[in-house]
Amino acid sequence: MAESGTKSKRQRREGPKRSESSQAAILDAVRLELSENGWRNFSVDNVARRASASKQTIYRWWPSIGTLCLDAALSLVPAQPEGARDAAQRIAAIIAPLEATARTGDGNYVLRAALLAAADDDSAGEKWRTWLKTEIRLPLRNVLAELAAKQVIRRDWDIEDAIDALVGPLWHRLLIMHSPIPEAYSLRQAENLLASLRA
Amino acid sequence: MAESGTKSKRQRREGPKRSESSQAAILDAVRLELSENGWRNFSVDNVARRASASKQTIYRWWPSIGTLCLDAALSLVPAQPEGARDAAQRIAAIIAPLEATARTGDGNYVLRAALLAAADDDSAGEKWRTWLKTEIRLPLRNVLAELAAKQVIRRDWDIEDAIDALVGPLWHRLLIMHSPIPEAYSLRQAENLLASLRA
DNA sequence: TCGCCTAAACCGTCCGTTCCGTTCTATTTT
């Protein structure tokens, strides 16, 4: 070492990569822990134990417990379905992945606890709202703008109000009532929104 | 504590009955703690310290931390306003107390954290949903039944769907977006609901 | 005497961090 000069030049040393298997085991354990213990009784120690991982590994890759929980839940959310023709179906497709997640296995518990984490932890909340912006708000705005251009709906729609009407009911069922999501719930909310915006 | 007089709200105990002053001090401390630390970092020790109360007293009167937090928040919710003539105003009056609570002082933080407690703690959730049943569901069903009888709205309305549409948006603003509630938000949701049910 | 109260102590758990020894990879040296 102690050689001249080239120290300023970055001598690239990549080294070992992040262990994907460890990450997967951790996220699995987080989902299990969330579904069993919820948010307040969520235990990092339990996660490390169940995943046979070191807590150091967890704290190295996630800045807070909340973001860890949010990551574990969002990785359950599938992609939005394609090929919707109807206007209502296109809008429903935006929130269909959330509905599907809430209806699949322990998704109801995992998603609820993760949303609690996002509401209770600042950094997780920031990440969650960013996700909403790109996955919900952006596509919804595109669809509504197109429908407005075609004069299918009024031109004075407000994107925030539209989001309220579209996803609010889902939170009520999932967070407040702890009730299962009825079949085709997304489509009904989409139709409701469309009806309120009809020209 | 040689200090006497106006500083201390504590009055002398009246005997082997529940101390109202202690209860009030505890609930005040709970609200402060909820607004500062949220739900997961809520500390009973801090509450006891701030209220100059014993933890034993807290655990004697509340079955769980969640119900304690819920009590503290619900005691902030005012009564429903009277004297609404309009159908929309009558419906809006049902959720107006929640909107008012979320807009007053630290009510936003307190109410949010308490709702997290209700979603995360089973006994608190049960209590919370009971409150919703009598304070929201029951009056809403009465109003809608009356409007249906007058043929103002359709006859095939579903009470659960109506609740979804009426309060869901509020949860979205309060729990998900952490955003302030706009002016006359309740009235707009009521009008939205009425429009979707119009005959 | 009885019941409610505050205060303090207690044990188990959790969090976040810090060590240790090992394993793995990219680079350097032989």
Add this chain to the structure above:
DNA sequence: AAAATAGAACGGAACGGACGGTTTAGGCGA
């Protein structure tokens, strides 16, 4: 090409401080 080296990530264990829930002790008023 083969071996040695340096750095990074890993599992495991431990730590101090804090918290939860319970128990004990002592004070006070009906």
